[in-house]
Amino acid sequence: MQRWHQRGSRRCSRFxxxxxxxxxxxxxxxxxxTELQTQDVPDGYPVSFDCVVIGKPAPAVKWYKDGKLLEENDHYMINEDQEGCHQLIITSVLPSDMGVYRCTAENSSGITATKAELRVDGQIHRGLHLHCYKQGRAVYLHSSPGGGSQYV
Incomplete structure (x- = not known):
């Protein structure tokens, strides 16, 4: 921009x-x-629902039973890792656990779900006790009497 004055000239520039x-x-x-699979489990045994989900950003995962949001407690264990593996473990299945389990994954780009049914065999297995212990990402299953132990 240039300005001229009566007594001379002046130059002004702006960048x-x-x-x-x-x-x-x-x-x-x-x-x-990988999606959830329908499972048939005897009363009193543990069961695990497993799935793998990916997305960017990493999706938030929630678990439901018959439409009701599940929270982790002594009966339900919820695990996940950095590779997108998600797991819901019912530590000792009861007849009241029968129903439809759904896993939802949501991020800013969308939402998706997978579901499966849990059917409980009503046979009572006397003398068998299962205990689940959460150690980091692995779940340790211990059975007695006469049973072995295994990592899941």
């Missing part, structure tokens, strides 16, 4: 600097790589 920042954001709606 405008513009910077641009380009970001590439990779987004992907959640997708289940």
């Amino acid at each position: 405008l600097q513009i910077s641009y920042l380009c970001l590439t954001i990779s987004l992907a709606a959640p997708v289940f790589l």
